[in-house]
Amino acid sequence: MRAPAKRLARVIGLVGSNPTPSATLGSRRDRGTVMDTTQTLFNLSALESAGWQSPPRYYTWTVGCQMNKADTERLESAFSQMGFLPTTSPTTADVIVLNSCVVRQSAEDKVVGTITSLKPLKKANPTTVLAVMGCMVGPNQERQLREKFPYVDVFMQPQQYKPLLDLLGERLDMDWEGCVGTLAPLNPQVTTYVPIIHGCDEMCSFCIIPYKRGREVSRTIDDIVAEIEHLVPKGVREVTLLGQTVDAYGNDFSAKTDLADLLEAVNDINGIDRIRFLTSHPNYMSKRIIEAVASLSKVCEHINIPIQAGSDSVLARMRRPYSVEKYLSIIETIRETVPSVSLSTDIIVGFPGESDADFEGTVRVLEEVRFDKVHTAAYSPRPGTIAWRKIPDDVPAEQKQLRKHFLEDLQQGINADINDRYTGKSYQILIEGHERGRWKGRTRTDKIVFVDSDTDLLGKLVTVDIQASGPWSLQGTLVRQ
Ligand code: SF4
Secondary structure, three states, X not given: OOEOHHHHHHHOOOOOOOOOOOOOOHHHHHOOOEEOOOOOEEOHHHHHHHOOOOOOEEEEEEOOOHHHHHHHHHHHHHHHHOOOEEOOOHHHOOEEEEEEOOOOHXXXXXXXXXXXXXXXXXXXXXXXXXXXXXXXXXXXXHHHHHHHOOOOOEEEOOOOXXXXXXXXXXXXXXXXXXXXXXXXXXXXXXXXXXXXXXXOOOOOOOOOHHHHHOOOEEOOHHHHHHHHHHHHHHOOOEEEEXXXXXXXXXXXXXXXXXXXXXXXXXXXXXXXXXXXXXXXXXXXXXXXXXXXXXXXXXXXXXXXXXOEXXXXXXXXXXXXXXXXXXXXXXXXXXHHHOOOXXXXXXXXXXXXXXXXXXXXXXXXXXXXXXXXXXXXXXXXXXXXXXXXXXXXXXXXXXXXXXXXXXXXXXXXXXXXXXXXXXXXXXXXXEEEEEEOOEEEEXXXXXXXXXXXXXXXXXXXXXXXXXXXXXXXOEEEEEEEO
């Protein structure tokens, strides 16, 4: 007989806002279930036959982008609503989930290494469920992955949690769909990521994401606002709205709705102090969105807008549908409209056919724009992408590394210069954590600031005087909280 998980979990406060309780505690024993010392309820015989602890423990491991981290948090929310507890080691887990990234070869190598390292554990404990989710698992790839990793129990595409939850429900004799409500993080950080648009329609020639995450699907404004309102009482003060092309938000709706509308709605939520969004695509960075950044009080003056290369011919081969000139004109509009803005970008060096002259174009863009942050990656062909199929990877690995290091050195100097201008001034920062004995917060412009205080500052907006700076962070003293 199935445990009435939805009703019982609700009574003991394990579920989100959706399910409605209707059971009484007295009915539990009648249904052959037991309550353990942590007040979690399971069908004991199902737990025993699964060979799991009571309550069962889960372990998650995540690599890759913020979207992956957000996906893991949502799966963890489902686990918790089903009564599972987290554990810090795979050796003490009944369920292990690896959330994978294959955007770069180094990330894929890490994932393969981690799956392989768990083989002995899985052999020693065959009842442990091992699941792999995320970008390694594309549509129609399961058979191939099963052949390579036969000891993995479940493969799930990004955000497709159902196969694992079905398996766990079966093992626990539990109606998980009745148990699991809103998939919002249960213990969110002060600054939390909220996915607003899934997938990507762009098909950049180097990128595997559209093949793994599918077409763009925006969540409704009501849905997103409800999730954020749910997060506020849990201590969240800042949200970063996430999407692979976040500024394309709403393009898939029939009614005219865009990121500016969503920013306005989130700006009205009581308890939220700051709003950011990530990652923008130059094609969708409209004047309306830029004006929303300028006018909405909670939207931070920071925009991440990847250019990827400073050469039109490389951009064309990358299938990035803009020119360097167009990109620079967007930057000009942003700076005119939001004068205090900080800008960050992503660059790929060594894309096939990138000549010295092409690379010099990228150097010029960095010198001209003077971004606050640049993420540089050396191109690595990803199987299945257009570039992998059609464009020979002809820039030698050493050349890629030389170019990457050149840009990193150049940007380090620019960072140091920009950050130096913060010294001697006061800024409001939101304290989001404690690191190496100091409080860590960020300015609205996304500068990391460290500050000393014996008071608990977590989640507080405080004013600091900046005393010193380096390329990666600022040091401040507390003025007031
Ligand atoms: S915009 Fe291009 S790089 Fe970004 S996720 Fe989509 S395809 Fe990949």
